[in-house]
Amino acid sequence: GAVVSQHPSRVICKSGTSVKIECRSLDFQATTMFWYRQFPKQSLMLMATSNEGSKATYEQGVEKDKFLINHASLTLSTLTVTSAHPEDSSFYICSASRLLYEQYFGPGTRLTVT
Amino acid sequence: GIQVEQSPPDLILQEGANSTLRCNFSDSVNNLQWFHQNPWGQLINLFYIPSGTKQNGRLSATTVATERYSLLYISSSQTTDSGVYFCAVDLGNFGNEKLTFGTGTRLTIIP
Numbered sequence: 001g002a003v004v005s006q007h008p009s010r011v012i013c014k015s016g017t018s019v020k021i022e023c024r025s026l027d028f029q030a031t032t033m034f035w036y037r038q039f040p041k042q043s044l045m046l047m048a049t050s051n052e053g054s055k056a057t058y059e060q061g062v063e064k065d066k067f068l069i070n071h072a073s074l075t076l077s078t079l080t081v082t083s084a085h086p087e088d089s090s091f092y093i094c095s096a097s098r099l100l101y102e103q104y105f106g107p108g109t110r111l112t113v114t
Numbered sequence: 115g116i117q118v119e120q121s122p123p124d125l126i127l128q129e130g131a132n133s134t135l136r137c138n139f140s141d142s143v144n145n146l147q148w149f150h151q152n153p154w155g156q157l158i159n160l161f162y163i164p165s166g167t168k169q170n171g172r173l174s175a176t177t178v179a180t181e182r183y184s185l186l187y188i189s190s191s192q193t194t195d196s197g198v199y200f201c202a203v204d205l206g207n208f209g210n211e212k213l214t215f216g217t218g219t220r221l222t223i224i225p
Contacts, residue, residue, distance in 0.1 A: 046213070
């Protein structure tokens with residue numbers, strides 16, 4: 001149990017375009033989903049916390065208008081990187097919380113902006 | 115904010131060796147988890163251990179909350195244990211489940 005999927009696993013896009021990443025909890029209902037960003041050989045940095053049916057809470061320094069988060073149901077959250085630029089290239093990982101204080105992670109999405 | 119430091123940053127061992135990874139945190143926490151990030155980037159839950167000791171096969175973990183550290187033990191290492199190990203903590207404020215990740219330990223097991 002506690003499986004989280006992400007799609008796509010890898011995406012290459014041109015500068016100025018938008019990219020949508022989906023995060024799904026496959027076998028449980030997630031009250032909260034989280035989005036993280038990880039640069040090569042670095043730790044995970046939380047970008048935002050997403051609760052179903054409400055606006056996401058963004059961490060300091062994360063641009064709300066660039067990283068749009070939608071949490072439409074208890075099993076799906078999406079992250080849209082708008083007007084992507086090469087500096088947005090990174091590994092994006094989502095997680096879902098089933099029980100209070102325990103998170104399960106998706107396999108990640110590697111975004112390359114050319 | 116809370117600081118989470120892991121040591122050592124890198125560890126290279128022969129297959130069959132034992133290892134101890136450490137996680138220090140700067141404030142009281144309500145939750146601590148250990149993860150293994152495999153070479154493909156997938157984070158695998160190892161332990162949810164805000165306090166006490168747990169064991170799962172060759173892996174075990176101990177958290178001493180009053181002294182603000184946790185240890186992850188890996189015995190009889192295998193090449194599949196290679197990857198990055200992260201601890202992550204949650205301050206446990208009401209409605210706040212945010213995890214702050216440690217700096218990570220990169221483990222390489224040589225055949």
